[in-house]
Amino acid sequence: MTEYDLPLVISSFLVAVLAAYAALYFGARLAGVAGGERRLWLISGALLMGTGVWTMHFVGMRAMPMDVPMSFDTLMTVVSWFAAVLASGVALHIIGRQRLGFALFTGATLAMAGGIVVMHYLGMYAMRMSAPPEFTTGLLVLSIAIAVIASGSALALCRKLQGVEGSSAMAVQLVAALAMAAAICGMHYTGMMAMTFPEGAVPASDNGLRGDWMGIPLAVFCIALLAVALVVTMRDVRHRRELAERKVKENRRVAELAFVDPVTGLPNRSAIEQRLLDILARTDARKNPFALIYLDIANYRELSANMGDESLNSVVNEISQSLRDQLSEDVFLARYSGSSFFALVPEHESAHHAFMYKRLRQIDERIGTAAMPVTWRAGQSAYPVTGNSTRKLIRAAMVPRDLEEIGRFAEMRSDPELVLPGQNLSS
Incomplete structure (x- = not known):
């Protein structure tokens, strides 16, 4: 070589x-x-x-x-x-x-x-x-x-x-x-x-x-x-x-679009339902109670009738931001429909939510628009007291209650009329 x-x-x-x-x-x-x-x-x-x-x-x-x-x-x-x-x-x-x-x-x-x-x-x-x-x-x-x-x-x-x-x-x-x-x-x-x-x-x-x-x-x-x-x-x-x-x-953007409300930027209906499914699927779900608070603009039709789409979206966006300001930092807020919102409150009976509940009971005075007053309907449900499924909890929360009842869970119980066919309440 x-x-x-x-x-x-x-x-x-x-x-x-x-x-x-x-x-x-x-x-x-x-x-x-x-x-x-x-x-x-x-x-x-x-x-x-x-x-x-x-x-x-x-x-x-x-x-x-x-x-x-x-x-x-x-x-x-x-x-x-x-x-x-x-x-x-x-x-x-x-x-x-x-x-x-x-x-x-x-x-x-x-x-x-x-x-x-x-x-x-x-x-x-x-x-x-x-x-x-x-x-x-x-x-x-x-x-x-x-x-x-x-x-x-x-x-x-x-x-x-x-x-x-x-x-x-x-x-x-x-x-x-x-x-x-x-x-x-x-x-x-x-x-x-x-x-x-x-x-x-x-x-x-x-x-x-x-x-x-x-x-x-x-x-x-x-x-x-x-x-x-x-x-x-x-x-x-x-x-x-x-x-x-x-x-x-792109996949992340598409996923976000699927779970984000385009008007307010809040999580949408799919997002709150998915969040509930994820929580309820945990093996220790019963050790982590939570509440759902339903907030609906009762006079939404009247608002929408007097405004164009752009003006209405601007008002809804302003309302959603004001609503976000009333809630505790760890509360998950989602826009459920054109007029309604859901707030998922972890450890709902904790004392650190007390001021939030007080503000929500005064929501008619706290959140409104310059064009006309906003009238609110509200309801709430609590896991596992009022239900142990996503549908049951959402339906129970959508039952109208007096605003003064928001955040008061001592007297809450499951409503038999809201039990879904084939559901065992005791399970």
Whole structure:
């Protein structure tokens, strides 16, 4: 190995690492796309992996010491490149399927390994020397085995990366790319030792490609190509992350719209019902009593008849804000309908709610509009005294009571007429 051109050996390994890294990413993307986008990622991945392995091969060949200038047959060189690209495309196509059994995985591995072996030995034959090459059987078999193992490992890593997201995926890809590059280089240099030319053999005079172009210039070109591909992958990662973040924000916004009243910004009917369901579903629900206070604008129709929609919404918004100011901080206030509100009061018999109840009993004087007075109806229910279901508690709270009764729960009891069909009150 000390006789090889070290800069070219290093260049060949660098090309292999970049090719493996880009190909792993492009291959992993295949599982999440379809149609034209999938074809784009497949073709790109095949070109990157095939070209990278092919470039690594020829740069590695240029690192081999020879007494005569190296040259290559143009057609055989192009065919060797096509074999690498085609094999990579077939392998990535199979590995990018949603479901993959052992038989398909084996087929993809053999297809890719076969393409690498064909590319390698056809590329060496492309030197077209004056004497036929000589083979070392053991090293030949070993190089093929390495190609199969390297291909299987690469495809397995591609498959594994399909389920990895974010920065961790990039780290896994880098480790995988280093391992793949080592395997690819190992196969190449083993294959070069397996196929040698007799001493004194010279390249054919009609070889169309000068060896000078197949070393550092080819490596620089391929590295530049792979660098562009990596920039594209980074932008794709950033774009996918931005799309995911926008999707999360949009889902949150839609969820909020479903549980928020658009006029007042308060939780809506669905929100208060969901809150009740969540509370009642707790195993220790009975240890955490609460009250529902129903507040309804009795003359809402009269208000709405004398105002346009915009003015009415402004008044309702003003009323809701004033109502919020009357309540304790830990009270959950929701707009239940156009004219009504529900206040969910935790630990409703706690002394710290006393001033709130006093203010609510004076709600007719405290909350109104400049246009006309607001008349309030009110009711209340308490869990678990007046019911143990969302519907029962809401219905009980909507029974009108004198405003002076708000916040007084000592005499409260369940109303049999509000028991729902099939409901066991004692349960």
